[in-house]
Amino acid sequence: MIAVEALSHRYGSRVALSDVTFHVDEGAIFGILAPNGGGKSTLFRILSTMMAPSSGTARIAGFDVTRDPAEVRRRIGVVFQTQSLDKALTVAENLRAQGHLHGLSGSTLSSRMEHVMARLGLLDRRNDLVETLSGGMRRRVEIAKGLLHSPLVLLMDEASTGLDPRARLELWQYVEELRDRERVTILLTTHILDEADRCDRLLLLHQGKIVAQGTPAELRSRIGGDVVILDVSDPAALGQKIEARFGVRTSVVDQVLRIEIQNGHRFITEVVEAFPGAIDSVRLQKPSLEDVFVHETGALIE
Amino acid sequence: MNRLTATEPSELTGKRLEPGTRARLIGRANAFWLPVVTLWHRELVRFWRQKSRVLGVVASPLVFWLLIGYGSGDLGRFFAGALVLTVLFSAIFSTISIIEDRREGFLLSMMVSPASRVSIALGKILGASTLAWIQGLIFLAFAPLAGVHLSSPDLLPLVLVVFLVSFTLTGLGFVIAWRMNSTQGFHAVMNLLLVPMWMVSGSLFPMSTAHGWVRALMWINPLTYSIAALNHLLHLDSGPRLSLSLAVTCSFGLLLLILSGALANQKTTHSSA
Numbered sequence: 001m002i003a004v005e006a007l008s009h010r011y012g013s014r015v016a017l018s019d020v021t022f023h024v025d026e027g028a029i030f031g032i033l034a035p036n037g038g039g040k041s042t043l044f045r046i047l048s049t050m051m052a053p054s055s056g057t058a059r060i061a062g063f064d065v066t067r068d069p070a071e072v073r074r075r076i077g078v079v080f081q082t083q084s085l086d087k088a089l090t091v092a093e094n095l096r097a098q099g100h101l102h103g104l105s106g107s108t109l110s111s112r113m114e115h116v117m118a119r120l121g122l123l124d125r126r127n128d129l130v131e132t133l134s135g136g137m138r139r140r141v142e143i144a145k146g147l148l149h150s151p152l153v154l155l156m157d158e159a160s161t162g163l164d165p166r167a168r169l170e171l172w173q174y175v176e177e178l179r180d181r182e183r184v185t186i187l188l189t190t191h192i193l194d195e196a197d198r199c200d201r202l203l204l205l206h207q208g209k210i211v212a213q214g215t216p217a218e219l220r221s222r223i224g225g226d227v228v229i230l231d232v233s234d235p236a237a238l239g240q241k242i243e244a245r246f247g248v249r250t251s252v253v254d255q256v257l258r259i260e261i262q263n264g265h266r267f268i269t270e271v272v273e274a275f276p277g278a279i280d281s282v283r284l285q286k287p288s289l290e291d292v293f294v295h296e297t298g299a300l301i302e
Numbered sequence: 303m304n305r306l307t308a309t310e311p312s313e314l315t316g317k318r319l320e321p322g323t324r325a326r327l328i329g330r331a332n333a334f335w336l337p338v339v340t341l342w343h344r345e346l347v348r349f350w351r352q353k354s355r356v357l358g359v360v361a362s363p364l365v366f367w368l369l370i371g372y373g374s375g376d377l378g379r380f381f382a383g384a385l386v387l388t389v390l391f392s393a394i395f396s397t398i399s400i401i402e403d404r405r406e407g408f409l410l411s412m413m414v415s416p417a418s419r420v421s422i423a424l425g426k427i428l429g430a431s432t433l434a435w436i437q438g439l440i441f442l443a444f445a446p447l448a449g450v451h452l453s454s455p456d457l458l459p460l461v462l463v464v465f466l467v468s469f470t471l472t473g474l475g476f477v478i479a480w481r482m483n484s485t486q487g488f489h490a491v492m493n494l495l496l497v498p499m500w501m502v503s504g505s506l507f508p509m510s511t512a513h514g515w516v517r518a519l520m521w522i523n524p525l526t527y528s529i530a531a532l533n534h535l536l537h538l539d540s541g542p543r544l545s546l547s548l549a550v551t552c553s554f555g556l557l558l559l560i561l562s563g564a565l566a567n568q569k570t571t572h573s574s575a
Binding site: 048049050070073074076078080082083084085086087088089093096097098100101102103105145 | 332333336337339340341344347348351352406407408410411412413414415416417418422
């Protein structure tokens with residue numbers, strides 16, 4: 001449904017995307033997990049036909065985003081990270097305008113409006129001006145807008161930003177329902193690990209390059225074993241001592257010492273006994289997607 | 303009308319409509335004009351919800367006109383100029399909203415919709431020109447103060463020319479605003495280009511009394527011909543002939559429309575869009 005081949009983009013001399021290739025099957029939820037500045041906004045702009053890439057191609061439902069933007073636009077629904085509503089209009093007026101832009105009118109438009117407003121809990125707010133709505137409510141209108149013309153592909157850029165946990169959960173339920181019942185293909189960008197975990201497939205992007213892709217489980221299995229995290233006063237120095245003594249690889253990320261290791265629970269007792277008093281606190285965890293990101297890039301997502 | 307009927311199952315269940323089907327069902331003309339109408343309507347609704355704008359746009363040219371007119375003892379001399387200033391202010395305020403739309407993201411959702419870029423530009427320009435037109439007409443109602451008796455045979459041509467001028471100046475505002483990211487930038491252009499352009503259009507002094515290069519500027523200033531056309535229809539002193547004035551104003555408007563469409567159609571490779 002989405003095919004991206006050797007996509008690169010540069011702003012002047014700054015490389016924002018470098019040789020990115022991936023495919024998304026119909027009816028899948030595909031997540032792009034990246035820190036800010038990782039290239040996800042650029043990728044999103046290209047996929048949503050807002051910008052032509054420097055090189056490479058991106059196709060949605062078989063149409064090239066650069067050569068056939070009109071055909072692509074007919075098939076995509078876009079939920080932007082930034083607000084895209086007209087605050088001086090009501091919820092219903094915003095949706096109606098959106099429908100008209102998509103060539104919907106009359107009873108088709110009315111029934112679609114009813115449907116998305118009902119689905120997103122907006123029916124009783126339909127005649128309220130957008131400027132009177134809370135941030136979370138506005139987000140819902142944004143999402144309703146993206147879904148109004150029943151797109152084949154839904155592109156969401158950090159769509160859950162500003163939603164409270166419950167609203168975020170509801171959004172995810174709806175997204176999964178769209179996938180399961182209507183085989184909508186969903187591509188979303190996020191830096192929230194819980195969200196990334198719910199995707200069918202994930203792409204990890206760092207400094208414009210793909211660092212890994214696969215299902216969340218596949219990505220986790222890249223780290224064999226556990227992750228041990230040590231809070232210490234001088235992580236670099238202790239790291240060297242631990243490497244010398246145990247023959248393991250350590251890394252310092254954000255002032256803490258990280259060690260990927262099999263049987264972490266045994267290692268913890270050994271390391272604490274070996275360096276009494278040097279360790280302030282110890283944490284043992286199953287690899288998270290954050291750990292995968294750190295493993296691949298040496299950097300944190302957030 | 304080519305629409306899906308209410309019995310279409312997709313509407314009842316909320317299942318998605320096949321894009322191909324929809325493209326066939328909606329006529330091409332509809333797909334072009336629907337966005338135009340909806341964006342035009344949006345401008346009017348927004349304007350209606352902030353009526354104080356009317357006051358601001360009509361009041362300041364009215365004050366300028368009365369001060370200069372009474373001060374110099376000739377209200378009629380400056381009437382057309384003040385009317386065009388009203389229209390210019392309105393056009394500026396409306397087209398500044400393109401920059402706000404861009405900043406607030408509304409422009410983004412227009413640009414990722416399948417609506418043709420030309421229809422988006424046209425809807426915006428028509429909406430903004432309608433507002434400028436209405437405000438120009440409000441100003442026109444003060445004509446008797448200038449000693450101008452608005453007779454019925456002149457009224458329709460006047461109303462049309464005011465629209466033409468509104469359309470042209472809005473088009474000009476659109477072309478300037480389209481690629482801009484800040485309203486401050488627009489204000490700079492307004493002070494350095496639009497207001498001087500208005501000053502050397504015959505609104506303050508006639509071309510016959512102008513000297514040297516300013517006179518040359520007046521010759522090439524399209525706005526000179528808009529003012530002249532209005533003065534002709536108001537039976538006030540005017541410069542160039544009516545037919546020439548109308549022809550220049552129409553051509554300028556058309557040129558700006560084409561330019562707006564071309565600008566809107568441009569593909570972008572940078573981040574600001």
